[in-house]
Amino acid sequence: MRLVSGGVRVRRAAEPSEPESEETTESPHHEHTHQEHNHPEHPHEHEHTHTEHHPGHDYDHMKEKFMNELTHLPIPTWAVAAIVVVVLVLVGCFIFCVLKKCLDSQLIVGILQAQDLAAMDMGGTSDPYVKVFLLPDKKKKYETKVQRKNLCPVFNETFFFKIPYAELGGKTLVLQVFDFDRFSKHDMIGDIKIPMNSVDLGQPIHQWRDLESSEKEEEKLGDVCISLRYVPTAGKLTVNIMEAKNLKKMDVGGLSDPYVKIVLQQNGKRIKKKKTTVKKNTLNPYFNESFSFEVPFEQIQK
Structure with a gap:
């Protein structure tokens, strides 16, 4: 009895790179040149002086105008400050959520197919399906669809486990193959246990694994x-x-x-x-x- 689990891999988001510092170039300083008044022979003749237009003057003028308008608003200054603080907090929360989403890691498990399963039904076939979960918590369990009357079923199903990469080493991936029965308890055909610290999660794993028999000696109840x-x-x-x-x-x-x-x-x-x-x-x-x-x-x- 063999089961292939394909595409078992871990997706780690790349760490955010530091933004490149932009070189700022200082705008050339415009020196105001004052032409001296020369006193020509004719005292009434004077040369006219021309000063270059400074862009900063417009900014200072707009800033001064904005501050003057702000002082004349019908709402108090403390209310304006409170609005600014709330906006900054909302932006901070949004950035935090985006970073947390990007830094989440995922374990991706693909159940592809199985071969030569044990016949559990009287007709010489089985109705297999696979349960997938992580030990020891078992917080989330997945199940494939049931493949009716098939000892070599093809599943081609993918499941996602959200788990931090640092915690993955202490987990064990469990794949349990069951025979579906409509009127009684489902019989386990076999299982596979894969300790996550025993595999190289840096690369996708695509391999066949033999199922371990589920037969155990149990107390006879009648x-x-x-x-x-x-x-x-x-x-x-x-x-x-x-x-x-x-x-x-x-x-x-x-x-x-x-x-x-x-x-x-x-x-x-x-x-x-x-x-x-x-x-x-x-x-x-x-x-x-x-x-x-x-x-x-x-x-x-x-």
Whole structure:
């Protein structure tokens, strides 16, 4: 059993570079030259002096005019100062949010395909899907779509985990392959655990990995025999609880008082529940009880 996870990589935003300092060139100083008054022979003849126009004069004039207008505004000066402070704070928050967004890192996991999965259904096939999450927190879990009756499924799905690059080394990426079952608990086909500190995250990883078997030795709790029947035209599901064998001893005397509870769920929400009668002092109870549920055909497919 093999699973390929492609495009596992970390995206780190480049650190903002320092802005290049702009060289400022001082504007040449305009010296005002004053021509001396020469006293010619004729006292009434004087040369006219011409001064160059200074651009700074216009700026000083506009500044003086603006300050004069500001003092005559109907709102007090402290209100103007408060507005300026609020604008500066808003600009500061905007810059902070943009930088934080740019500096966020992402772990990108691509689930491509699997091959030679174990057959979990009676027909010799499986309905596989993959769960993806990070240990140890398990804060966010993703699931691929179910590939019906396929032992070599192709998924081609991508998932994103937002996590700081500095924290990634302490995480473990887990890929769990399950067999979907409509009426019972989904069976795990196998899983893959990839410690993030054991791989080079500077480059994308594209590789096949063998699934580890999920078979574990569990305590034997016994067996129960049931039968199911569904009539699409009537929208009726019938569950028959036949019997149970070799149940676990729960009482001090080495016996149990077993009963069976049946719960009908849809999308994880409990719709109806029923239970059998209690069988006293036995580890091999015989029930032979039937229960019916009204389930429209459209819902039974979900």
